[in-house]
Amino acid sequence: MVVQDVCKRCRQGQVSVLSRKEPFCNDCFSKFVSAKQRKQMMCEPYCQDVFKVLYQDKVRSEAESVEQNAHSKVLVPLSFGSSSVVLLDILNDTLTEQKETQRGKTGFHIDVLVCGRDQDDIVRYREMADRLLSERYASNREKIKFHFLSVESFYKDCGGELDTILVDSADFSSRSIVENGELNREFGVEDLLKQCPDRSSRQDLLTILSSRLIKKFAYQNKHKIILWGHSMTKLADETISLVVKGRGSQIASMLSIDECDPLFDNSFKNLYPLQDVLLSEIDAYCYIKHLDPFMIDYIPQDTLLVEKQRNPELVSAPRSVKNLTLNEIARKYFDDVEADYSNVISTVVRTALKLGEPETPKPERCSICRANVHMDPSEYLQTITVSENHPIETTEESALYDKWNESQFSNQKIENTTLRDSIPQKAVSTSLCYGCLINVNRMKGRKLTWPQHSKSELETILDAFEL
Ligand SMILES: [Zn+2]
Ligand SMILES: [Zn+2]
Numbered sequence: 001m002v003v004q005d006v007c008k009r010c011r012q013g014q015v016s017v018l019s020r021k022e023p024f025c026n027d028c029f030s031k032f033v034s035a036k037q038r039k040q041m042m043c044e045p046y047c048q049d050v051f052k053v054l055y056q057d058k059v060r061s062e063a064e065s066v067e068q069n070a071h072s073k074v075l076v077p078l079s080f081g082s083s084s085v086v087l088l089d090i091l092n093d094t095l096t097e098q099k100e101t102q103r104g105k106t107g108f109h110i111d112v113l114v115c116g117r118d119q120d121d122i123v124r125y126r127e128m129a130d131r132l133l134s135e136r137y138a139s140n141r142e143k144i145k146f147h148f149l150s151v152e153s154f155y156k157d158c159g160g161e162l163d164t165i166l167v168d169s170a171d172f173s174s175r176s177i178v179e180n181g182e183l184n185r186e187f188g189v190e191d192l193l194k195q196c197p198d199r200s201s202r203q204d205l206l207t208i209l210s211s212r213l214i215k216k217f218a219y220q221n222k223h224k225i226i227l228w229g230h231s232m233t234k235l236a237d238e239t240i241s242l243v244v245k246g247r248g249s250q251i252a253s254m255l256s257i258d259e260c261d262p263l264f265d266n267s268f269k270n271l272y273p274l275q276d277v278l279l280s281e282i283d284a285y286c287y288i289k290h291l292d293p294f295m296i297d298y299i300p301q302d303t304l305l306v307e308k309q310r311n312p313e314l315v316s317a318p319r320s321v322k323n324l325t326l327n328e329i330a331r332k333y334f335d336d337v338e339a340d341y342s343n344v345i346s347t348v349v350r351t352a353l354k355l356g357e358p359e360t361p362k363p364e365r366c367s368i369c370r371a372n373v374h375m376d377p378s379e380y381l382q383t384i385t386v387s388e389n390h391p392i393e394t395t396e397e398s399a400l401y402d403k404w405n406e407s408q409f410s411n412q413k414i415e416n417t418t419l420r421d422s423i424p425q426k427a428v429s430t431s432l433c434y435g436c437l438i439n440v441n442r443m444k445g446r447k448l449t450w451p452q453h454s455k456s457e458l459e460t461i462l463d464a465f466e467l
Contacts, residue, residue: 159460
């Protein structure tokens, strides 16, 4: 493609970005991205009430409008990747504009939530948050607060007992046992991850766990909206990964932006303001707005920039496909198609947004991810699996069996013993969705330890600190 000299929109700016076959100058491209985010933020009356500066009108008095502006709090989960940083930066611009045009008033406050695996993570995140606040958000300091949370809060601040969930290797039924004593006090995220067979399963559980923590934080701190940083590309890879992981029926509820979150008393909405923006566009925006120094463990792509920015030496070598998680494989696919076939990505997302949840009267909820269970997955697994051994018939087979018995592999026999032999009477039947059942079935000892869901779990205050 021949690069035109001037921007097609303003007809004077120098072309710096090529996206969706259109040449943009810096200013027009920034407007293009930020307008897409703002359109989603104003998509319907609930969101408009949160973001707009409200004044006295037919439905509210002067005092009520002041009160509503003061209580419009939104939550931004920040990973210091490009999408969440860009989202936050556009929100900051929105606050600045509101102050300029509405005589110093703003319609909303921002709480930023940063989740870290350990103290080292949190120290790094904190330093970067300090820089963001002093270098970019100084003029809106009173409207933006950062909060830091360790993922360990998932077990530490769960307010109650832990369940150990087990899957029977013979019929795939699932039971749970209440843990009391030692394990209850000491079990942590690292222990959970040690039980996982591979990176995919670790990532699956970490995603469930951090999303639960973020939503619990929003519930407890009375946020009206959680603004997730997902780009269109990320939503497409999330959608495809959910299908591959057997979590297809959860796509509709994940993307539901029309309703408030039913798992948290309908107290907030989940919004994906960057759902119309490709990851490569967000990354180009990072460079144009000089946000790239504020990333942690992420180097934005410069594929859309006319003048490349990236130091090729800094770009890490790709992992071999064998070590990729399902999400990473899906991401790699979309990264590859993004340049020439970006419409594939928007088709996946548009289709996903149209999906509805299956209609099941009073479905049970999965005891791990809390998704509705529309069909008993153990029945389905029984129909596609042979779990009994073939009987030994010849002396040769018998000799081979003895040999295996003596070998180190016979350890696996212990894991294969069914639940019925090994668990105490107090285990009760529990519901799992297909995706979680498959996951637990592959874990060490076919078991997983997880907090019980209860009102007290939701009410136990998370130990976050503020900046
Ligand atoms: Zn322009
Ligand atoms: Zn589940």
